[in-house]
Amino acid sequence: MHIHLRIHHWVLWWFWLGVVVGGIAILNILFRNLTREQEMFLLLVGGANWILGGVICYAIEGVKVVRLPEEPQNPAPQLSEFREWHAASDFLLPGNRKSILPPRY
Numbered sequence: 001m002h003i004h005l006r007i008h009h010w011v012l013w014w015f016w017l018g019v020v021v022g023g024i025a026i027l028n029i030l031f032r033n034l035t036r037e038q039e040m041f042l043l044l045v046g047g048a049n050w051i052l053g054g055v056i057c058y059a060i061e062g063v064k065v066v067r068l069p070e071e072p073q074n075p076a077p078q079l080s081e082f083r084e085w086h087a088a089s090d091f092l093l094p095g096n097r098k099s100i101l102p103p104r105y
Contacts, residue, residue, distance in 0.1 A: 011062040
């Protein structure tokens, strides 16, 4: 079974924006002297970004899981397999180039 994941470009931009801004928020939490309320605000805004991003991607179908149809083991014969082809020289008798087919007139 083959599964393909189709992702819109804006989903990737949203993801990488969330990673960069989240990294900046973590650095600020660790190396700045923030109050508890400021830390909670940063964490809530980051969590809201990820949750809203997921809901929007789901609602607009930004990410789709597509299952490809499996090919049958014995495929039906193609139309070209039913047609028999012969070169024009197959309808000529050897020697004096007389035709096997009846004349046109």
